[in-house]
Amino acid sequence: MSNPAISSQIKEFQEYLASRHPESYSLLHRCIGLDKPFLLRSELRDILQISQEESDNGILVQSPLARIITSTEEAAVQAPWLYLAVRPSVARWEYLRIHVDTMSVEVIPVAEYLMFKERLVQGHDDPDQYRLEIDLGPFPRHSSRPGEAQSIGRGVEILNRQLSDDLLADLGEDLGNEDAHLLEFLRIHQYRGQPLLLNGEIKSITALRNILKNAETFLAKQRQDDTWDAFKVSGPLRTLGFEPGWGRTVQQMRQTMGLLTDLLARPDPMILARFLDRVPMVFSVAIVSPHGYFGQANVLGRPDTGGQVVYILDQVRALELEMRRSIHEQGLSIEPRIIVVTRLIPQSEGTTCAQRMEAIAGTHNAHILRVPFRNRAGEVLPHWISRFDVWPYLESYALEAEKELLAELGGRPDLIIGNYSDGNLVASLISRSLDITQCNIAHALEKTKYLFSDLYWEKDDAHHHFACQFTADLIAMNSADFIITSTYQEIAGTDDSIGQYESHMAFTLPGLYRVVNGIDVFDPKFNVVSPGTDANIYFPYSKRNRRLTDLHGAIDELIHGNASRPDVRGKLLDRTKPLLFSMARLDRIKNITGLVQWYGNCPKLREKANLLIVAGHVALEESGDDEESEQIRKMHELFDHFGLDTQVRWLGVHLEKTVTGELYRVVADSRGAFVQPALFEAFGLTVIEAMASGLPTFATRYGGPLEIIEDGVSGFHIDPNHGIQTAERMAGFFTNCYGNDTYWDKMSENALKRAQAHYTWANHAERLMMLSKAYGFRKYVAANLERAETQRYLEMFYTLQFRRLVESVPS
Template sequence: MADDLSSFVEEQEIPQLREFLLGLEPPEPPLLLRNDILMAFHAYCEQHPEAGDLAGSWRFLRKTQEILFAADLLIIIYRHRRANCRIFALSPENDQLTALSVLDFLTLKERLLRPELPPQQRTLALDLAPFYDYGPGLKDPNTIGQGIKFLNRHMSGNLANHPEKWNRSLYEFLKLHQLHGVQLLLNGTLVGNSEGLEAALGQAMDFLERCRYPDDLARIYQRLAKFGFLEGWGDSLPRILETMHLLQDILEQPDEANLEEFLSRIPMVSKVVLLSPHGWFGQDNVLGRPDTGGQVVYVLDQAKALEEFLTGDLKSAGLDIEPKILIITRLIPENEGTTSDQRLEKVKGTANVWILRVPFRYPDQSVVPHWISRFRIWPYLDQFAVDAEEELRRELGGRPDLIVGNYSDGNLVATRLSKSMGVIQCNIAHALEKSKYLYSDLYWHQFEQDYNFSIQFMVDLIAMNQANFIITSTAQEITGTDNSIGQYESYQFFTMPGLINVVSGINLFHPRFNVIPPGVSQEIYFPYNRKRSRPAKMRKQVSDLLFSTEDGDCLGRLAEPDKPPIFTIARLDRIKNLTGLVEAYGQDQELRQRANLVMVASVVDPERSKDAEEAAEIRKMHGLLDQYQLHGQVRWIGKFLGKRETGEAYRIVADRGGIFVQPALFEAFGLTILEAMHSGLPVFATQFGGPLEIIEHEHSGFLINPADPASMTARLNEFFRHCAEDSRHWQGFSRRALERAQSRFTWPLHCRKLTRLTKVYGFWRYSISQQAKTRLNQYSELLYHLYFKERAGRLS
């Protein structure tokens, strides 16, 4: 199959486009990525003004993700839509674009980029596409991330078109439900099949509509039991009747909205397990090591919000059942004065949420005493999953109703537990390492000593493909943008030369993907103008810390402390780009006159950092402060702030008419952005990644380009100028940021959607043919035992 350039650009542009493409100088490695291609074409256009309008060529090159130089051929990766790539070879002889298969492309790429490999070596090819024949597939890339909507439509269509089979599945699904050993919903003896269910429904609804004791719930359920209906239909007569009406509508005339609403009312979830195995997970001063603190905050907040939501959910079903949530992490005997060596720790402010710690063990079953980097924990996870199952069965008195994995290690353990216990599994990646490091797959062997990507990328593939559903904070995590490939999309095909060629690693069009953004604790992050909720003592304490305290953890004494503050808070690593923000601020004299810069970041002494990258950024920060003589305009607080102190910090900055800036080079989501918005603080955040889906540019905040320091500071200057001219300007952005956060990004919304997903996918999991899914699971099991365990074992 072949196209030619005329399929993509106008005939008159082809000579210039060919000249540009064939004139490109092969770099080292012989590979050009999208940004490099566009920069080269921009330079070409400037050098050839006579070429005229090349709009078609620009469109073609903007969709070109990669160009590989192969002898006299150019290999072009053309991403014509999100999650859809075509691979072409262009020769100097003609305009023809010859299509290449993914396997041929990966084989060629492997040879070109690793010429030292044996020429006759045959690399393992991994293709999971044939195993995706067990379920429906989406067609439109723009619907990826809306799996529940698609699945409800598919299942309601099956209920309508194949009522005998699917009504029977629905009946059996309802009949099997128990919580805490109590049978719910249906008595299978009295209601023996789906036809009997329809008849019993009619009798029960007739009784409910004529019931003379509408407030006596116990007596109502006593009467319903005679028709075969047990507890769990609702906590009032109207609720019970409404739920039964939904079921009757589904049996008679299925509708996707009714199906979702009915399934959401089934009391299916009371025991939840959240997994974050790599440890250093606690509450007081135990919030992860570098690069994991955000995940700890996320999981703790999610657990608290889930308990609150499930309490109401079970009550609305008419059940007096207390939910229980276990956060399973690693027990670390060498605890450094923290609670990391405690087996069980109650989560503060909850009724029944616990941190359950399970140790890593050596092959001789002795406990691993010290903390281990998350890049080196792989040898311990197989036994950890076995031990965790035993511990959680003891704590829960049985199995959970939902298992949620976090990050690559948590997702792998969730996969093992789900398989062993027969429990529905949800994956949350937070951020996939493959997208963080340029050429991490191509040069995996160079990264291996520090990061062990050969193991981690396979772990991601196994867990992605076995999860019942996957949730992400943004759609970009899955399919990226028109200009960039998504994190999950990068797993569609790739090569790790000499090790494995992944021809088809993940099917993005399977309806397992759903976008559910997190929230923040609204008890902690609330608007600055809610003065009565702000204790004066804490306000003074945090204000002093931000602006005046002088000790070894605070650097910089503000010469004009009354100027509005530019506030930022993050760990000090390259991707967060705090040094980039300080350098941009140092170079902009107008901004330095208008505002101070206040940052909360890691520690000020590089010798106290345990992370090499962080220590390097700390040293760089000191150099910038000296280079631009910023000690009177920049204040650096190098200490950990508790969540309540952080919330008050946002509000104090808002009191002073300040702003929050998040200048990361890439941000998968951006919880600090939400924290600031919920506090009523105007926000400026990177345009690369999740903030694109949080902020409505120039309405509820601003998107900035951290790669262009001058434009970034120009936007800050413009905002402060407008504020100086009209005080309502600041107020308007504060109000709209708050409205956006409260309407779209809250934990109650997150938990409602997560619980609905569990119930809908639970029915789907029960109803589909298990044979094909079993084939995928068996293949994944082979990869786990023959690939993962073998390579992980080398680290022992």
């Protein structure tokens, strides 16, 4: 393996160290002197800051060393060696090693850097000289891979350019290749045996061009609002070789046929995108989300059950509307089907999770299909299990779910969408079996949520089984035809932070395998498609005629009622104060206990606002989840330590969406605010729900909220690692609002405008359908050699590695 290309910045750094500046020697030895095996970016910057303050000549701050340290994501340390993972720009990496005594520096391959980290974790060199290395680099999926960071997450634009180039090549120099893939794609298009677009009589591109010309001549003479159902329209068109699907009206048929005519004359990315958007391709969708309690009532707030459930149900409603609209405009009388495949849980604890089929409210023909987990003996697992323990059940689950889907739909779905690690793996298995287009949605990749979870995977394997999960993630993300994310930074981070997918480019599980090229974030499979909010539930507090006033008594009881209930702690003494509201699962990452601690430590914030928390359970005995139980204990300790029972109201309740929507608005009535304090948040559905309700919002700067909120304009970013400053900023907000109504009004209005302009489910569904058609078209017409090679590699990885890991997980 050859060394990476040495950038000019690295060369400059090498020359600088060779000159042996005293400041450099001091700084690098300070890194060694901390006696820590790994240093994070923040620690390295602190070291640089100290060194700069100690240096009087100002040389260090402008030096190549300072520039390298500033762009280093992590350092691995074992005297006298210092290994650096340098990230000079988004998704660009260089690996260096420095001998701090001789001040020599060299560029090293990523594998060598990973092996050094393994040595630090294990305390010795790996005895296996042939440790498995995962390298997907030799399998390029796209010839037109972009190289600019600004192209990341805009995959379909690059894909359409590639497809138009491929189409041009396929048609031949004279655009007359009679065996072009496009013709075959149009000829075989059908729905459950019903031909669409073209019948089998059209044998060549020349014939296709001729019938398009004849069709235009014929349709130009018809009433433009006539439909295909009129025999005077459909009869002659069928004689020419056409089938339904070109459009509902004559005018729409002419537009679609015109786009195809233009495409055959001059393949162009924009024309191709517009044409594919009109092609009837997606009539049924399967959405896979196995873990947690997936239902429509009494599930939110239960372990592993939160934003993902809300996301999928809202997505389904919007997707069905878009599919019905699209199919209608294509001139077809086909009822779309959407099935959400989740887990059947016999001991469902007052939910509908023991019910095999459940219609989804607000839809015409969308359902939840529940399939059980079975143990190795084939027996149904009766109780809930953590999302970290699902791995032994997924293969048999996928096989059973596939059979159930085929039976319910009467055939293969046209698109399968996986959710989270388990759903994405199941979607990969079903997609491979049925040869259907696969879309992945991660929601959150656990590797970035738990620090060093890859390096120390063995220490926590009994609880989290990260080796299984990270292996499943690698397989699924490389199997998918396309991946949608809520934000850009989910893919590639920012200038100062790594993206969730980017973190899978290179990592190691010491003693198991190392990944030298796990995923390419420049791959055109990545697309940013932000979700939205249900506008029927989350609407502005100022819309008085729409307010659910019948719920106000119950909501007042929630906020100010009796504190003797087992699912409540705290009774607010001063009802005149505005409410600072937060709602999330009660786990470490959501950081609700961190928020309570900030509040308890800040007298000014306690003076200005009451804190309202909706999270988890209040009674420890009600929780069946270890992580939640730990957080419950910590919450009670904080209440006791800070004496919060008259200023904080903690509700351990599961609220229906309609109640939640009105609760946001009641908090806005109090001139309050919403806070999302997570250590990391992949997107932040509650953030846009609060903003869509008109609540000024504070949210973590780590993850999606960094893109959702314009800091100081439509809300406020907070750093959960600096709780004192965060509490002071929130206190400052309420101080500014006192005696200045216009300040609160302005922040509320700006939050509303931001949510309404950028985060709607209608836009999400329209874009998702467009992507499914573009990537479905590529799946058919593009050469499949590269895909097949990748798939066989992943199958081997699944069979030889994932299955072996799963055997060690209790079931």
